[in-house]
Structure formats: structure tokens, C-alpha cells
Amino acid sequence: xxxxxxxxxxxxxxxxxxxxxxxxxxxxxxxxxxxxxxxxxxxxxxxxxxxxxxxxxxxxxxxxxxxxxxxxxxxxxxxxxxxxxxxxxxxxxxxxxxxxxxxxxxxxxxxxxxxxxxxxxxxxxxxxxxxxxxxxxxxxxxxxxxxxxxxxxxxxxxxxxxxxxxxxxxxxxxxxxxxxxxxxxxxxxxxxxxxxxxxxxxxxxxxxxxxxxxxxxxxxxxxxxxxxxxxxxxxxxxxxxxxxxxxxxxxxxxxxxxxxxxxxxxxxxxxxxxxxxxxxxxxxxxxxxxxxxxxxxxxxxxxxxxxxxxxxxxxxxxxxxxxxxxxx
Amino acid sequence: xxxxxxxxxxxxxxxxxxxxxxxxxxxxxxxxxxxxxxxxxxxxxxxxxxxxxxxxxxxxxxxxxxxxxxxxxxxxxxxxxxxxxxxxxxxxxxxxxxxxxxxxxxxxxxxxxxxxxxxxxxxxxxxxxxxxxxxxxxxxxxxxxxxxxxxxxxxxxxxxxxxxxxxxxxxxxxxxxxxxxxxxxxxxxxxxxxxxxxxxxxxxxxxxxxxxxxxxxxxxxxxxxxxxxxxxxxxxxxxxxxxxxxxxxxxxxxxxxxxxxxxxxxxxxxxxxxxxxxxxxxxxxxxxxxxxxxxxxxxxxxxxxxxxxxxxxxxxxxxxxxxxxxxxxxxxxxxxxxxxxxxxxxxxxxxxxxxxxxxxxxxxxxxxxxxxxxxxxxxxxxxxxxxxxxxxxxxxxxxxxxxxxxxxxxxxxxxxxxxxxxxxxxxxxxxxxxxxxxxxxxxxxxxxxxxxxxxxxxxxxxxxxxxxxxxxxxxxxxxxxxxxxxxxxxxxxxxxxxx
Ligand SMILES: [Fe+2]
Ligand SMILES: [Fe+2]
Ligand SMILES: [Zn+2]
Numbered sequence: 001x002x003x004x005x006x007x008x009x010x011x012x013x014x015x016x017x018x019x020x021x022x023x024x025x026x027x028x029x030x031x032x033x034x035x036x037x038x039x040x041x042x043x044x045x046x047x048x049x050x051x052x053x054x055x056x057x058x059x060x061x062x063x064x065x066x067x068x069x070x071x072x073x074x075x076x077x078x079x080x081x082x083x084x085x086x087x088x089x090x091x092x093x094x095x096x097x098x099x100x101x102x103x104x105x106x107x108x109x110x111x112x113x114x115x116x117x118x119x120x121x122x123x124x125x126x127x128x129x130x131x132x133x134x135x136x137x138x139x140x141x142x143x144x145x146x147x148x149x150x151x152x153x154x155x156x157x158x159x160x161x162x163x164x165x166x167x168x169x170x171x172x173x174x175x176x177x178x179x180x181x182x183x184x185x186x187x188x189x190x191x192x193x194x195x196x197x198x199x200x201x202x203x204x205x206x207x208x209x210x211x212x213x214x215x216x217x218x219x220x221x222x223x224x225x226x227x228x229x230x231x232x233x234x235x236x237x238x239x240x241x242x243x244x245x246x247x248x249x250x251x252x253x254x255x256x257x258x259x260x261x262x263x264x265x266x267x268x269x270x271x272x273x274x275x276x277x278x279x280x281x282x283x284x285x286x287x288x289x290x291x292x293x294x295x296x297x298x299x300x301x302x303x304x305x306x307x308x309x310x311x312x313x314x315x316x317x318x319x320x321x322x323x324x325x326x327x328x
Numbered sequence: 329x330x331x332x333x334x335x336x337x338x339x340x341x342x343x344x345x346x347x348x349x350x351x352x353x354x355x356x357x358x359x360x361x362x363x364x365x366x367x368x369x370x371x372x373x374x375x376x377x378x379x380x381x382x383x384x385x386x387x388x389x390x391x392x393x394x395x396x397x398x399x400x401x402x403x404x405x406x407x408x409x410x411x412x413x414x415x416x417x418x419x420x421x422x423x424x425x426x427x428x429x430x431x432x433x434x435x436x437x438x439x440x441x442x443x444x445x446x447x448x449x450x451x452x453x454x455x456x457x458x459x460x461x462x463x464x465x466x467x468x469x470x471x472x473x474x475x476x477x478x479x480x481x482x483x484x485x486x487x488x489x490x491x492x493x494x495x496x497x498x499x500x501x502x503x504x505x506x507x508x509x510x511x512x513x514x515x516x517x518x519x520x521x522x523x524x525x526x527x528x529x530x531x532x533x534x535x536x537x538x539x540x541x542x543x544x545x546x547x548x549x550x551x552x553x554x555x556x557x558x559x560x561x562x563x564x565x566x567x568x569x570x571x572x573x574x575x576x577x578x579x580x581x582x583x584x585x586x587x588x589x590x591x592x593x594x595x596x597x598x599x600x601x602x603x604x605x606x607x608x609x610x611x612x613x614x615x616x617x618x619x620x621x622x623x624x625x626x627x628x629x630x631x632x633x634x635x636x637x638x639x640x641x642x643x644x645x646x647x648x649x650x651x652x653x654x655x656x657x658x659x660x661x662x663x664x665x666x667x668x669x670x671x672x673x674x675x676x677x678x679x680x681x682x683x684x685x686x687x688x689x690x691x692x693x694x695x696x697x698x699x700x701x702x703x704x705x706x707x708x709x710x711x712x713x714x715x716x717x718x719x720x721x722x723x724x725x726x727x728x729x730x731x732x733x734x735x736x737x738x739x740x741x742x743x744x745x746x747x748x749x750x751x752x753x754x755x756x757x758x759x760x761x762x763x764x765x766x767x768x769x770x771x772x773x774x775x776x777x778x779x780x781x782x783x784x785x786x787x788x789x790x791x792x793x794x795x796x797x798x799x800x801x802x803x804x805x806x807x808x809x810x811x812x813x814x815x816x817x818x819x820x821x822x823x824x825x826x827x
Contacts, residue, residue: 010823013480014485016478018486018801019486021485034472035472038489039434039467041435041488041492041501044493046501046775046776047506047509047772047774047775049509057438081394081461081464081468081469082465082469086395089391131346131347131450135358141445142438142445154441154457154464155461158457158458161346161457162383165343165384168341172341173330177331177333179341179345186345190349190351199352200352203352207354
């Protein structure tokens with residue numbers, strides 16, 4: 001038996017907003033499309049910013065990268081605000097269960113001797129690095145052009161704050177909420193020789209002017225190398241040395257990196273494919289920053305993982321760069 | 329056993345403690361805009377976090393809100409929720425909202441992202457970042473809420489293109505451009521404090537309760553859903569003011585000047601809300617005058633009493649504004665009615681019932697000054713001579729509203745002020761707007777005044793018609809003109825099965 005449900009169908013006058021129709025044709029649009037394309041004001045600004053009178057308020061010339069259409073930077077995840085927070089909420093729910101389980105079973109006490117010190121020295125200082133990443137992505141968000149790329153930078157910036165907070169919580173589990181381990185890790189970040197190279201590189205990145213260069217330095221080069229060293233190789237080392245439970249506390253970062261790489265890889269690819277000039281520029285930035293960051297990370301990588309670690313991380317980076325169409 | 333951390337200490341460790349003193353570069357190069365406005369910050373660590381929300385909770389709460397919100401949007405469009413509005417005239421208030429207000433949410437996102445990067449204090453920075461992402465939420469949920477209306481009514485379809493160009497939309501656009509073009513502290517006083525804290529209730533409560541009174545579930549829902557965000561924004565705005573005033577006594581006169589400026593600019597912007605409440609809502613909530621009394625005179629009055637201990641006084645021209653509440657809505661709707669051919673929404677003469685309501689709500693002014701105009705308009709319309717002004721209005725250089733406001737002590741006399749700068753004469757609608765110009769003429773001479781631009785041939789032409797259809801991309805005969813005889817009205821009658 002078939003049941004016929006009668007619904008009143010009214011003929012709509014149009015399927016979507018006119019600017020969406022101009023881009024994609026007269027058909028129903030996705031929420032991502034309506035929330036993203038052409039939302040940012042393009043023209044006829046009233047006043048030059050007092051803080052940068054040589055530019056307009058929204059100005060594509062804040063980077064040397066040139067795009068015919070800044071909305072080419074489609075996010076493969078199609079994150080608009082609602083999609084973004086719902087996705088992250090799922091991830092945080094898993095993280096919350098992991099942290100709760102870890103604490104309930106007091107798994108920190110089951111770690112082999114000396115392991116806590118290693119985590120404080122190598123993992124917890126990353127909270128400051130993430131704070132730098134927050135600043136850098138907010139920079140790209142606020143100086144960038146077009147809703148497509150700037151909203152993704154904003155989501156990334158907020159993610160980094162969240163990751164910095166998760167890393168801090170690992171410290172608080174170790175020190176029983178006294179904050180001593182965070183203080184110790186901050187000391188390492190501020191004074192330990194092995195951290196100074198990378199801290200200097202981060203500080204330099206923070207004052208870099210071209211926002212797309214900042215994005216390349218942070219989200220492409222530094223993030224990839226850092227991820228390979230800390231969340232792949234150091235994670236493996238933890239597993240090999242009886243500290244695999246720490247993986248419960250860094251699962252968020254693992255899942256996050258996969259998700260984020262989809263976006264940043266696509267972004268790099270689109271920018272490079274736009275023109276030979278863009279590609280050359282991106283290659284210069286990548287090479288320059290790869291050198292700076294590799295040198296900076298080297299003492300840390302050697303001490304933490306041995307002499308092959310950095311080369312391994314670099315080859316992972318090179319693979320991703322190739323996929324994005326660079327250096328070929 | 330782990331000790332219990334109180335929320336304040338926990339938040340400090342999870343947020344404020346992430347920052348560090350730079351050793352390898354000059355911190356001033358990282359946060360270069362903190363000094364040029366003359367504001368003195370002696371100690372960022374004195375910043376009191378206005379709310380203590382970590383990212384994990386933020387994701388969780390906001391995702392719950394979004395889930396509910398989008399479930400209602402889906403149901404709204406499945407059930408053709410637009411058929412439940414009180415009267416199709418109501419939808420014009422939404423057109424004004426999407427073209428005039430939603431793009432401001434976007435500019436708020438951009439402005440807060442900028443200060444959320446540029447403030448040297450990590451506490452302030454993070455609070456601003458959270459507001460940035462909230463504001464992005466607002467613009468996107470509004471676009472999604474209106475998406476269904478756009479499918480069935482004219483005038484929504486090119487909101488973004490229109491916001492950048494259309495003559496009356498330069499009023500809200502320039503307001504936010506002004507704030508974003510300012511330094512980071514002025515931005516916070518302009519938007520965080522004056523707009524979000526002092527005036528926000530006068531913008532959102534009228535629109536949201538207007539929606540509730542007129543059967544618009546989609547708008548009511550996003551409005552309510554945004555409210556808990558707004559509560560955070562308000563505490564941030566208040567903290568900024570207190571922080572600036574407590575940091576250094578030299579900040580007091582600067583902050584006072586900004587309050588005076590942004591309060592004036594804000595009330596000018598709210599003219600569109602005044603008009604919406606008194607003329608565009610078929611089911612009225614309260615009059616603009618009543619709203620002003622409740623949300624500004626009472627609430628604002630006690631706020632400024634509170635700030636008096638810092639040496640902050642009531643905004644300049646508060647008294648003028650008290651008189652304006654009797655007039656602005658009537659003067660503004662008249663401007664739109666007479667320029668209805670150039671508006672992206674429909675205009676109309678209030679019904680007899682509505683005219684009586686206005687007489688009742690404005691006993692001192694409506695019958696005396698404004699009702700006769702509408703009676704005349706009615707007569708003309710009855711003769712088939714619906715009146716449209718052919719002339720383009722002169723705009724105030726500061727607020728960009730057509731020069732139609734009168735002297736408040738003589739409502740028959742249009743108010744004109746002017747200033748000469750570098751040999752050119754600039755015109756203003758009021759003393760407030762003239763003061764703002766005189767303080768920063770080099771900024772306001774840059775104003776992209778839509779009418780000047782039309783005269784200079786920068787908006788196509790040769791006729792106004794061409795400007796409207798080609799440059800503004802209005803669908804003439806559909807988006808503009810009187811509600812009577814509009815395609816909106818025809819379709820509505822068809823859906824409702826009335827002749
Ligand atoms: Fe908002
Ligand atoms: Fe807000
Ligand atoms: Zn004015």
C-alpha cells in the first residue's frame with residue numbers, strides 16, 4: 001500500500017540569492033554557498049583605515065598573491081559556522097571522554113619513570129607555539145580577502161586556541177592542577193636552548209607582513225613539520241616506550257590535523273594553480289621558511305628523537321608540497 | 329589527589345598564561361597599533377576576563393544552539409513558514425534587515441578579528457576573537473534564515489551588492505566602516521561599548537519582538553539564539569570601558585569624545601529601526617518613542633550614573649535626542665515613501681487604523697506635523713497620483729542620511745549645518761554630525777556619498793532609472809515602488825486565495 005502525503009508546494013520565484021545564481025546557476029544552493037560567496041563587502045569603502053592609510057578596509061593587495069577570484073578558495077570541508085562548530089563539538093566530545101577516562105583511571109601514574117618530565121619538556125611547550133598559530137591565523141583572517149579563505153583562517157585560529165588549552169590540560173593532569181608543569185614547560189619555551197630556535201622563528205613569523213606568507217609559514221611548513229615530529233614520531237616513541245596512553249590526550253590533535261590538512265592543502269594547490277607568479281612566490285616562501293624552521297627545529301628534533309627525525313618530517317612535507325603542485 | 333582549580337585560575341592557565349614575552353623581535357612590531365590613538369595602557373594584566381569560556385565548551389554550547397536553530401529553519405521552509413506572517417508588508421522589514429544590518433554583522437566579524445589579532449593583551453584578544461566568530465555566526469544564520477524568504481519575495485536577492493552601493497545603505501555601511509577604519513580602542517568603544525552595550529537592545533529587541541508579533545518564526549529563532557552571544561558581547565563592551573578608564577586618567581577625555589561621537593552616530597543609524605517599528609510592522613510592538621524611553625533613557629541613564637565615578641558624563645546631545653524621539657520615525661518613513669521608486673523594498677501609506685495608532689502614540693507631534701502629510705498622500709493616491717519625488721536628496725557628509733531632519737525646536741524647518749574644509753563646503757544634518765566632521769575632517773571628506781557619486785557619473789546613468797537597474801541591480805517594478813500593485817502583493821493574494 002502506498003501512502004500519499006500531500007504537501008502544498010508553492011512555486012518559488014527564485015532558487016537562491018542572485019550572486020549565488022550568477023556563480024552557480026539558477027538552482028537550489030547549499031548552506032555553505034549561501035554563507036560564503038560574495039558575503040564580504042568589495043567596493044566603495046568610505047574611509048581609509050587610520051592604521052594603514054595606504055590600503056582600503058578590505059584590500060586584496062595585503063598579500064603579493066594575486067587571484068582573479070578570491071572565492072576560488074573553496075573549503076573542501078565546506079565549513080560555515082554551523083557546520084564548523086558541530087564538527088568540532090563531536091571531536092571535543094570524544095576528547096572529553098578520553099580525558100575523563102584517563103583521569104578516572106589515573107593513567108598518568110602508570111607511565112614509566114621519567115616519562116612525565118619528557119612530556120613536560122617536549123609536549124607541553126607546544127601550547128605556546130599553538131598560541132603563536134592562533135595569532136598567525138587571526139592575522140590571515142583579518143588581513144585576508146574574501147569570506148572563503150578568511151572564515152577558514154578564523155576556524156583554524158580558534159582551533160589553535162582549543163589545542164593550546166588541551167595541551168595545558170595535559171600539564172594540569174600531570175601536576176595535579178597546581179600549574180607547576182605549565183610553569184616548567186614555559187621555562188623551557190623561554191630559556192631552554194633546544195626551544196629557542198623555534199621560539200625565535202615563531203616570533204619572526206608573527207611580525208611577517210604578508211598574510212599569505214604567514215599562512216604558508218605557519219599552516220603549511222611549521223604545522224607539517226611540527227605534526228610529523230610531535231604527533232607522529234614522538235607519539236610513536238611514546239608508544240614504543242610504554243606511554244601509549246598519552247595518545248588518548250592527543251587524539252584531538254591527530255584528528256584535527258587530518259581535517260585541517262584537507263583545507264590547507266587545497267588552499268595551497270588553488271593558489272599555485274592560479275598563475276606561474278603565484279607558484280614561484282609560494283615556492284620562495286616555502287623554501288625560505290622551510291630552511292628557517294628546519295634549522296630552528298633541528299636541536300629539538302635531535303635531542304627528542306635522534307638525528308634522522310627531521311629529515312623524515314621534511315620528506316613528509318615535500319610529499320604534500322608536490323601534491324599541491326609545487327616544485328614541479 | 330588533584331586540587332580543585334577555581335574557574336578564574338583555570339581560565340588564566342588555559343588562556344592568559346599562553347602568552348609570553350618576546351625575546352627575538354620587538355613586541356611593538358607584533359602589536360603596532362596600540363599607541364597612536366593616545367590611549368595609555370600601563371598594564372594589560374589588569375584586564376578582567378568578561379567571560380571565561382574555553383574552546384571546548386564554546387564548541388559544545390554553540391553546536392547545540394546551531395542544531396536547534398537549523399532544525400527550525402528546515403521546518404520553516406518545509407512548511408512554507410512565510411505564509412504565517414501577519415501581512416506581506418512585514419517582509420519589507422526583513423529586506424531592510426538583510427540589506428542593512430546583516431552586512432554589519434559581517435563587518436563586526438572583521439573588526440573583532442582585527443582587534444582580536446592586534447591587542448597586546450591576550451585576555452582582551454581572546455575575548456575579541458570569540459566575538460569575531462560569533463558575529464560571523466550572526467551574519468551566516470541571518471543569510472540562512474532569510475534564504476527562504478528570498479525564494480518567495482523580491483528585494484532580498486542582491487543584498488550584498490546593494491549594501492555596497494545603494495544610497496540609504498551607505499548609512500549603516502559607513503557607520504561600520506568608520507569604526508573599523510579607526511584605531512583598535514576607538515573600535516571597541518564604538519562597537520563593543522556604544523553599539524553592543526548601550527544601543528544593541530534598541531536594534532535587536534525591536535526586530536525580534538517585531539518578528540514575534542508578526543508570525544515570523546525564522547527570525548524569532550535566530551534572534552533568540554543570538555541572545556546568549558550578545559550577553560557575552562555586552563560584558564566585553566563594558567569591560568573595555570572600565571579597563572580603559574582605570575588604566576590611565578588621560579584616557580578619560582578620549583573615551584568621552586568617542587562616546588559622544590558614537591552615541592550620536594548610533595542614534596542616527598537607529599533611525600531605520602525607528603521607522604521600522606512605527607511604520608513597517610503591521611502588528612506593532614511599541615512605538616519608537618516608548619522603546620527609546622525604556623531602552624535608552626532608563627537603562628542608559630543608570631549606566632551613565634555608574635560611569636560618573638570615572639568622570640564620564642552623559643553623551644553630548646542626549647537632550648537633542650530626547651526631542652528627536654518624537655520626530656525621526658515620521659521624517660524617515662516620509663523620505664522613503666517619497667523616494668519609494670529608488671528603494672529596494674516597498675513603501676506605503678499607513679492604514680487609517682495605523683494613523684490613529686500613531687496619533688495616539690505621538691500626541692504632541694503626529695497630528696500637528698505629520699498626519700496632514702499622510703492625508704494629502706492619501707488624497708493623491710486616491711486620484712491615481714501616488715507621489716514620488718524626482719529630485720535626489722542631499723546627504724549629510726557624516727551620517728549620510730538625506731537632509732530631511734528638522735530643527736527639533738521647529739519641526740517645520742529642515743536643519744542645515746555646514747563646514748568649510750580646504751576650500752570646500754560640507755553639509756550636515758545636525759550639530760552632532762558637524763562636530764564629528766570638524767574633529768576629523770580628513771577622514772570624513774573621504775565619504776563615498778552615493779548621491780554625489782551619481783552626480784559625478786560614477787554609478788552609471790544617464791538617468792536615475794539606469795542607476796537603479798544597472799548599478800544597484802534592482803529589478804525595477806518588482807523590488808521598488810509601492811506595496812500596492814507589487815508582485816509581492818499579487819503573489820501573497822494568490823497563495824492566500826484572496827482576490
Ligand atoms: Fe551580532
Ligand atoms: Fe554582537
Ligand atoms: Zn548627519
